[in-house]
Amino acid sequence: MPVIDTRLIQEGVVVVGHQLMKRSVDHTVLETLAVVGTAVFGVGGWIYWINRR
Template identity: 45%
Template sequence: MPAIDTQLIARELPQLIAREVAHMSIIAKREVDHRAIETFLVVFTCIFGIGGWMYWMMRQK
């Protein structure tokens, strides 16, 4: 008997995938688009992260 039952996988996998996709669409659904806020936070982090590092490096001299 093989260690992996391919017939069982072939029979059950489509049902499992369909069920998971249905649940993922419910979980991943967003009410508000956060792209603008996320972009602002990335830019803010980059500017102050790099700027803070440069300030710290200049103070080390």
């Protein structure tokens, strides 16, 4: 199974967040991205935890 480099993900999130804020995107878009990111990492973490048990 490939290893996910969390530093790369964090750097990408910072860059994307900076671009979105600079362009004054509607806040519903930012809220949607936050919810999707939380859901993806939450479900991914849960699946990882289940497989590690």
